[in-house]
Amino acid sequence: MKAQAIYNVPRSILGEGPVWDDRLNALYWVDIIGGKVHGLKDNRVDTVFQINDFVTCVALTSNPNYLLVTLKDRVVLVDVNARSIVKTLAKVDEPSTNRLNDCKVDAAGRLWFGSMDMNEREPSGSLYVLDPSGTVRKVLSGVTISNGIVWSLDNKFMYYIDSPTRKIMVFRFDLDKGELMNKAMDIDLSRHEGIPDGMTIDSEGYLWVAMYGGGRVLRIDPGKRVVIDEVDVPVSYTTSCTFGGDGLMSLYITTARNYPREVEREGDDGKVFIANTEIRGYTANKYLVNL
Ligand SMILES: O=C(O)[C@H](O)[C@@H](O)[C@H](O)[C@H](O)CO
Numbered sequence: 001m002k003a004q005a006i007y008n009v010p011r012s013i014l015g016e017g018p019v020w021d022d023r024l025n026a027l028y029w030v031d032i033i034g035g036k037v038h039g040l041k042d043n044r045v046d047t048v049f050q051i052n053d054f055v056t057c058v059a060l061t062s063n064p065n066y067l068l069v070t071l072k073d074r075v076v077l078v079d080v081n082a083r084s085i086v087k088t089l090a091k092v093d094e095p096s097t098n099r100l101n102d103c104k105v106d107a108a109g110r111l112w113f114g115s116m117d118m119n120e121r122e123p124s125g126s127l128y129v130l131d132p133s134g135t136v137r138k139v140l141s142g143v144t145i146s147n148g149i150v151w152s153l154d155n156k157f158m159y160y161i162d163s164p165t166r167k168i169m170v171f172r173f174d175l176d177k178g179e180l181m182n183k184a185m186d187i188d189l190s191r192h193e194g195i196p197d198g199m200t201i202d203s204e205g206y207l208w209v210a211m212y213g214g215g216r217v218l219r220i221d222p223g224k225r226v227v228i229d230e231v232d233v234p235v236s237y238t239t240s241c242t243f244g245g246d247g248l249m250s251l252y253i254t255t256a257r258n259y260p261r262e263v264e265r266e267g268d269d270g271k272v273f274i275a276n277t278e279i280r281g282y283t284a285n286k287y288l289v290n291l
C-alpha cells in the first residue's frame with residue numbers, strides 16, 4: 001500500500017497527533033514546533049489555533065466547538081470558533097527539559113497524555129490521565145519519549161509506546177477505573193526500520209504504527225505480535241496516523257521535516273499523507289466536557 005501527500009496542506013516542522021472528527025468530517029493535527037493546530041475540512045485547510053508554545057497534541061471533546069490541546073506542560077480547552085484558550089484544565093510538574101507529547105482519549109472520556117525528554121535520552125517522562133472531573137493522575141514514570149496510545153476494541157488492553165525502546169508495551173486495562181493492570185508481553189519492533197511513534201487501531205483490532213525515520217506505517221496483529229502489512233510513505237519522518245474520510249476508510253499520516261538541518265529544503269516532508277486502506281478505522285473518543 002502506498003500513501004500520497006495531500007497537495008494543499010502546509011508543511012509542518014513536526015506534524016503530529018492526527019485525529020478525525022466524525023461529527024464534522026474534519027481532520028485535526030498539530031505542528032508541535034510550529035505551535036499550531038491545523039484543520040482540514042471539505043479540502044480546505046485552516047489553522048484553528050496558534051500559540052507561542054509547543055502544541056504537542058490535540059483531542060476531541062463532547063462538544064465539537066471545543067478541542068483539548070496539550071502544550072509544553074499544560075492541557076487547555078480551546079474554542080475553535082474564537083481560536084482561543086477558554087481555560088487551563090491541568091498543569092503538570094515536569095523538568096524544564098521535558099515537554100508533553102502524544103495523547104489519546106479513552107472510551108470513558110478521559111485524556112491520556114505523556115511527556116518526553118527533549119534531548120531524547122533521560123527517562124524523565126511520565127504518563128498522565130486527566131479525568132472528565134478535572135483530576136490528573138500520574139500512571140507511569142521512567143518514560144523517555146511517551147508516544148502512541150491505543151486501546152483494544154474490547155478495552156481489555158492498552159497499547160503504549162516509549163519510542164526509544166522500539167517496542168509496543170501491552171497492559172491489561174481496567175476501563176471503569178481508568179487503570180493499567182499487569183503488563184503482558186511487549187511487541188518488539190526493533191527489527192523494523194525507524195522507531196515506533198504514534199499509532200491507531202482499525203475495526204478488525206489491528207494496530208497501525210508510524211515508524212519515525214522509517215517512512216512507513218506498519219499494520220500489526222497484536223495477538224500474534226507480527227507485522228501483517230505496511231503503508232509506504234515517500235518521506236522518512238512518519239510520526240502518527242488515524243483513520244478518517246468517507247466511512248473511515250482512509251489512513252491519514254502526519255510527517256515531520258528533517259529538521260533542523262534541512263528545514264528549508266523543498267519537498268513533501270512535513271505534509272499529511274493519505275492511503276486508501278479499504279479497511280475501516282474506529283471513531284475517535286471524545287473527552288467529556290460540560291459547557
Ligand atoms: O514525534 C514525536 O512523538 C516526538 O514529538 C518526536 O520528537 C519524535 O518522537 C522524536 O524526535 C523521535 O526521536
Ligand SMILES: [Zn+2]
Nearest residue numbers: 102147197198
Ligand atoms: Zn509521536
